Amino acid sequence: LNMVIKESLRIAGINFVIKNSPAEPSSIGDYHVPPNTGLLLAIRSVQMNPTIYPDPDAFDPERWSAENTAKRPPYCWMPFSHGKR
Numbered sequence: 745l746n747m748v749i750k751e752s753l754r755i756a757g758i759n760f761v762i763k764n765s766p767a768e769p770s771s772i773g774d775y776h777v778p779p780n781t782g783l784l785l786a787i788r789s790v791q792m793n794p795t796i797y798p799d800p801d802a803f804d805p806e807r808w809s810a811e812n813t814a815k816r817p818p819y820c821w822m823p824f825s826h827g828k829r
Contacts, residue, residue, distance in 0.1 A: 787822055
């Protein structure tokens, strides 16, 4: 059941974009981000990325087996955003 719920949230998640602003100077790869710069993360583009989730339009709860989950980066599934509430 847990795998079915996670796959459902991946395909039809609640949040599609997350907005954040770093309080301190930050870097994303080679980009330097000044404090209080508005950043948007398009969660949908991550959760439907075929590099991360092969055949992303298919409903495949087996993506969430322990073996398959261990192969993915930790922040590629964020149905409710991430971080402190």
